[in-house]
Amino acid sequence: MQTTLSEHARQLPRALEAESILRSCVHCGFCNATCPTYQLLGDELDGPRGRIYLIKQVLEGNEATQKTQQHxxxxxxxxxxETTCPSGVDYHNLLDIGRAVVDAQVPRPLGQRLLREGLRSVVPNxxxxKKLLGSGQVLRAWLPAPLQIKVPRQVPAAKPRPATRHTRRVLMLEGCVQPGLSPNTNAAAARVLDRLGISVTAAPEAGCCGAVDYHLDAQAGGLDRARRNIDAWWPAIEQGAEAIVQTASGCGAFIKDYGHLLASDPAYARKAATVSALARDLVEVLRDEPLEKLRVRSNQRLAFHCPCTLQHAQKLAGAVExxxxxxxxxxxxxxxxHLCCGSAGTYSLTQPELSRQLRDNKLQALESGHPDVIATANIGCQSHLDSAGRTPVRHWIELVEAALP
Incomplete structure (x- = not known):
C-alpha cells in the first residue's frame, strides 16, 4: 500500500515500523472474512482492512476523531x-502504534477515562x-449486573505445590488476576511438572506481564512492568532456569513480544530478547516430555476452546488438543x-455488548458436542465463558492434574 507519512508522524519512535507494515498490506480484504467484529457489525471500518486505512490516514496527517478511536x-x-493474511501484515503492532497516536490526539470522555484508569489500578495488582474479588463475592447480589456476572460464585482452592527438588528448573509467571480467579491453575501445573522431573522456581517480585497497561492507553507503564519482570527473573535465568512458563496464553503472547517492544532500549534490549526466547506456554514444555510417565487415563468428554493468544499470536493451534x-x-x-470468545483482556468490560455476543456465539459452538466440561488455556477466556453460568469452564492443566493416579 502506497504510504506517505506526515512530517509529524515521521518523528514518532516507531514511524519506520508503521510505514513498513502499511506498505506490506495489499488491501485484499481476506482478513475481513475471519474478523469477529466485522462479522458482527458488517462495517468495513470494524474490520482489519478498514482499521489499517484509518491508521494510514492519521499517520499521513489527517485528523483523528472519536469515530476513529471507536473503530x-x-x-x-x-x-x-494475521493468521489469514497472505502478505504477513504485522497488524497487532500497527494497531498498537495507531492507537497510541489516536489516543494522544483524541481525549476520551470522563466515563471511559475513569473505567480505564480503574482497570489499570486494580487488575495488575x-x-x-484478590481482596476486591473476595468483597465482590460477599456483596455479589447487590453489584450492578455487568460486574455481578464477572464475580465467580466459588473459587476452587489451590492444592499444595511440591517442593523445589529437581535439577531441572523453570520459572513460572503467577499473573495478576489468575491467583484470585483460579489459584489452582499454577499449582496444578507445578504438580504435573514435578511428576516429569521439573521444579518451579519462585520469583515473587515478578508481577503483571504488562499487557493490561499496554492495551489501555498506558504503553509506557506496560513496558515498565516488563522491565520489572525481567529484573525479577534475571538472577534465576543466570542460574540456569531453562524456561519461563506461562499458563495464561495472553500473558505468554505479550512476554514473547518483550524483545521486540524493548529492542530500542539499550539497558534492556539484550535481556528482553533472552526473556522472550525463554518464554514458553505450558503446552510447549509438556509436549516435549514423556507424558506416558504421568499415567493419566481419562475418557472425560470435553470441548477445548483454543484462545486467540494461543492459536493466532503464539501459533500453537492444535497443540493442547x-x-x-x-x-x-x-x-x-x-x-x-478460530473465532474469538470476546474476552480479549479487558475488552469484556470496555466493550460489554460486543463481548457478550461473541461469548454466546462461542458457547453455542463449544456446547454443540455436548461436553461435560469446557477446557481452555487462558484465564481471561476461562472467566468470561464461565460467566454465562452454563457448562463449567476450567484450565486444561487442572483436568490433567485431576486425572493423575
Missing part, C-alpha cells in the same frame, strides 16, 4: 487476521484484585474454533 477500540486484538487426546480425553468437535 480502533472495537478491535479485539485477536490476531485472527494481584493482592488488591493433541496432548489431551493422547492422554485419553474425549474431545468434541468445535465449529468455527
Amino acid at each position: 480502533l477500540d472495537r478491535c479485539l486484538s485477536c490476531r485472527n487476521c 494481584a493482592g488488591l484484585f 493433541a496432548i489431551l487426546a493422547s492422554l485419553g480425553f474425549n474431545l468434541t468437535l468445535v465449529p468455527d474454533s
Whole structure:
C-alpha cells in the first residue's frame, strides 16, 4: 500500500515500523472474512482492512476523531487476521502504534477515562484484585449486573505445590488476576511438572506481564512492568532456569513480544530478547516430555476452546488438543474454533455488548458436542465463558492434574 507519512508522524519512535507494515498490506480484504467484529457489525471500518486505512490516514496527517478511536477500540486484538493474511501484515503492532497516536490526539470522555484508569489500578495488582474479588463475592447480589456476572460464585482452592527438588528448573509467571480467579491453575501445573522431573522456581517480585497497561492507553507503564519482570527473573535465568512458563496464553503472547517492544532500549534490549526466547506456554514444555510417565487415563468428554493468544499470536493451534487426546480425553468437535470468545483482556468490560455476543456465539459452538466440561488455556477466556453460568469452564492443566493416579 502506497504510504506517505506526515512530517509529524515521521518523528514518532516507531514511524519506520508503521510505514513498513502499511506498505506490506495489499488491501485484499481476506482478513475481513475471519474478523469477529466485522462479522458482527458488517462495517468495513470494524474490520482489519478498514482499521489499517484509518491508521494510514492519521499517520499521513489527517485528523483523528472519536469515530476513529471507536473503530480502533472495537478491535479485539485477536490476531485472527494475521493468521489469514497472505502478505504477513504485522497488524497487532500497527494497531498498537495507531492507537497510541489516536489516543494522544483524541481525549476520551470522563466515563471511559475513569473505567480505564480503574482497570489499570486494580487488575495488575494481584493482592488488591484478590481482596476486591473476595468483597465482590460477599456483596455479589447487590453489584450492578455487568460486574455481578464477572464475580465467580466459588473459587476452587489451590492444592499444595511440591517442593523445589529437581535439577531441572523453570520459572513460572503467577499473573495478576489468575491467583484470585483460579489459584489452582499454577499449582496444578507445578504438580504435573514435578511428576516429569521439573521444579518451579519462585520469583515473587515478578508481577503483571504488562499487557493490561499496554492495551489501555498506558504503553509506557506496560513496558515498565516488563522491565520489572525481567529484573525479577534475571538472577534465576543466570542460574540456569531453562524456561519461563506461562499458563495464561495472553500473558505468554505479550512476554514473547518483550524483545521486540524493548529492542530500542539499550539497558534492556539484550535481556528482553533472552526473556522472550525463554518464554514458553505450558503446552510447549509438556509436549516435549514423556507424558506416558504421568499415567493419566481419562475418557472425560470435553470441548477445548483454543484462545486467540494461543492459536493466532503464539501459533500453537492444535497443540493442547493433541496432548489431551493422547492422554485419553474425549474431545468434541468445535465449529468455527478460530473465532474469538470476546474476552480479549479487558475488552469484556470496555466493550460489554460486543463481548457478550461473541461469548454466546462461542458457547453455542463449544456446547454443540455436548461436553461435560469446557477446557481452555487462558484465564481471561476461562472467566468470561464461565460467566454465562452454563457448562463449567476450567484450565486444561487442572483436568490433567485431576486425572493423575
